[in-house]
Amino acid sequence: MFKIAVDMMGGDDAPDIVLEAVEKAVNDFDDLEILLFGDQAQCTINHPRVHVRHTTEAISMEDEPVRAIKRKKDSSMVKMAEAVKNGEATACVSAGNTGALMSAGLFIVGRLPGVSRPALVVTLPTVKGNGVVFLDVGANADAKAEHLYQNAILGHIYAQNVRNIEQPRVALLNIGTEAQKGNSLTKQAYALLKDSDTLHFVGNIEAKSILEDDADVIVTDGYTGNMILKNLEGIAKSFGKIIKGTLMSKFKNKIALLIMKKDIKAIAKQLDYSEYGGSVLLGLDGVVVKAHGSSNAKAFYSAIRQAKIASDTKIVDIMREKVGEKDE
């Protein structure tokens, strides 16, 4: 039985979409038990494997992350993280304030020995549909070269265990493919990565090739990674607006789009982040999953499933062992 702690109060459409996702998840997976943290009065689920833990506070998107975690002791997010810390749950999922969730991970769940900075990882959809593990997308905005090296190790282990890639190709995101390209951070990181015995390092990769299946893991700092992630999200929307604006103004195009409707939906599904679940905070002594703030029930469900898979693969134990090794 997998026990997963869920923050009922986090995200734009909480608790409705959280409740819908939790209900679907416990119905789909017989080996899943949910500890649901939030306002008991708002919980509409009645299921033997869903246990509501009443909390009286909620952390908002506007709350200052560290202060919120330290002060709102009876918030759904803090209590959820404590459930992982004290071993009641192996993983937790929240769609709430990202910064606060990272702080909860860091200060409540705690880092694994040997990990200096946790990293936020996502799996991006790719052209061939294989997907690529991309990190850090925002945990550590002022990274040093050794943090990038550690991100590579965390990403490598994640790709091996969660994505079943035996020898993942690890690439460094950079502004040129040649070894000497980049800023001082990527130049130093390149030097560390190319000497690694653990990693199958395939060199630099440019931002134009991220979705081209040229690597299984792409490593960058939290500032650049967050930037690229938001750019990917935004560009798809901006392109969509331009295309819609031009095409939908004519009747003949509306007909043409109607003909392709089903296939366009299939493409949207392939590119849909919510199919891939949320982002996982790696390097902690427990699985912490962030579902998108503007999550729908499907995305939150995917995030729960992702937390379950991560628990199932015992990724935290493997990281504890492997990252520890590097320290000796």
Next chain:
Amino acid sequence: MFKIAVDMMGGDDAPDIVLEAVEKAVNDFDDLEILLFGDQAQCTINHPRVHVRHTTEAISMEDEPVRAIKRKKDSSMVKMAEAVKNGEATACVSAGNTGALMSAGLFIVGRLPGVSRPALVVTLPTVKGNGVVFLDVGANADAKAEHLYQNAILGHIYAQNVRNIEQPRVALLNIGTEAQKGNSLTKQAYALLKDSDTLHFVGNIEAKSILEDDADVIVTDGYTGNMILKNLEGIAKSFGKIIKGTLMSKFKNKIALLIMKKDIKAIAKQLDYSEYGGSVLLGLDGVVVKAHGSSNAKAFYSAIRQAKIASDTKIVDIMREKVGEKDE
């Protein structure tokens, strides 16, 4: 009469596309004179306002930038830059090695007084079609906050004079819109920008909103800017592949696409970088324009036109005056 120096030998398809573009440019603009640097034997143009200057060397894409500029004294790129330096031409255009062109700008054309680091600027197409001035896209990969501030000033002047925007809205590219967001670089830059009397600073902008017409000038460091630019280019291609792969596999979709063909082409034109010319290296004592390495004749033509407009607006003189002011 505007005299523009052109590198005949730079870029993937030189000299063919360069010659095609130069011929069209002198035919379109009566007040344009071109100094064409390269192998005389390969020049097929015979026009009273095109003057060929024979050179014996060429800088390749693989050449190490600074060394190439210092050693290949009789290269088309070095001679072209010297024409700007000695006042024979007001601007120069090359589709060659970007790093080498930046070095030629820095070491041959020279910086304007008060400019610590030149910046590479592009105009990106936007959803509403207004375009946005985006810099630095690769001149200065390890920028400091004061460099970002100077980029903002350069971009502000560029938007005012080349794009005719009286009071350009200047934004800082960042990983959140709130003032306290970002890495140490953007936090420091924010503090400098918000106190500026010259600029109309509108705060942080996220990468997802770059094409949304929320700003007229977007400022970032050369590492991040280059990353975003390549991401924009690559994502459009990757999306195109996914869409084509799925849609073109069915006959009915081929018909539907045929119906929309003309309008799809119009969209492609709106999003086409080559319509906007190349990137301009700002902060130098002359106009230096980089046409895309994989330029077609149309893109190179746009780059020449851009060099002409920049000369016409006397942007270098204005920058000399305005950037100088800041120093007193």
